[in-house]
Amino acid sequence: MTLYVYAITGEGHPHRLDGLTGVGSRPTPVRTVTVGPLSAVVSEVSEDIRPKRRDLQTHQEVQERLMADAVILPLQFGYLAPDDRAVRQVLEENAAAYLAALGRLEGRAEYHVRATRQDEDALLRRILHDSPEARALNERMRAGESDPQLPLALGELVAGEVRGRDEALAASLAGELLPYAREHVTRPPASPDFLNLSVLVDGEDEDDFLAAHARLVKDLEEGVELRLNGPLPPYSFVG
Structure with a gap:
């Protein structure tokens, strides 16, 4: 059988x-x-x-x-x-x-940490506020310029800004949690996530790890969600 x-x-x-x-x-x-x-x-x-x-x-x-x-x-x-x-x-x-x-x-368990941007408009507003180049392109389009290259240029600039900010935020979030992890695995995130992190946490460090996650959730910037799943069987750390 x-x-x-x-x-x-x-x-x-x-x-x-x-x-x-x-x-x-x-x-x-x-x-x-x-x-x-x-x-x-x-x-x-x-x-x-x-x-x-x-x-x-x-x-x-x-x-x-x-x-x-x-x-x-x-x-x-x-x-x-x-x-x-x-x-x-x-x-x-x-x-x-x-x-x-x-x-x-x-004595250890796995936790999954994923981060997602829930409000892309909020990020776009920040980029337009922070980037003179993006703001200038946007203002030219709103003024009625018909150059077909304008939306392409703005789209590429904004996409690059989003990617850079997501990568920086993902590194920052992971950096706050990894001191409490015995091992970790970072995988390419699937859209709309920009962070996909698995950590192996000692039982004696679990409370500190959860407290660190709670602090991050409290201090997150507008439009970002940080999700935690666990404790889980340690699939990511068996091999």
């Missing part, structure tokens, strides 16, 4: 899985496959698993239940193995790496 794999855990994890069923249209009980000091948390499936809402939620709930008790190595949605034997083989072959990763993540 094909197995869906949720996470890898270490020796001593309590595996409180009673009453927990897994993904798929015919959910089966969640259980473990163990080799030495490592266990894989799995459930049996009889179909291809696609990212449907119910299955995504189940995947997350299983991992959150596990993470509440001890450190885990979470797997991304959709990881399948042909049978128990294949799972045991993977655990045996990668035991040293898995144990090292579990040790590195012990």
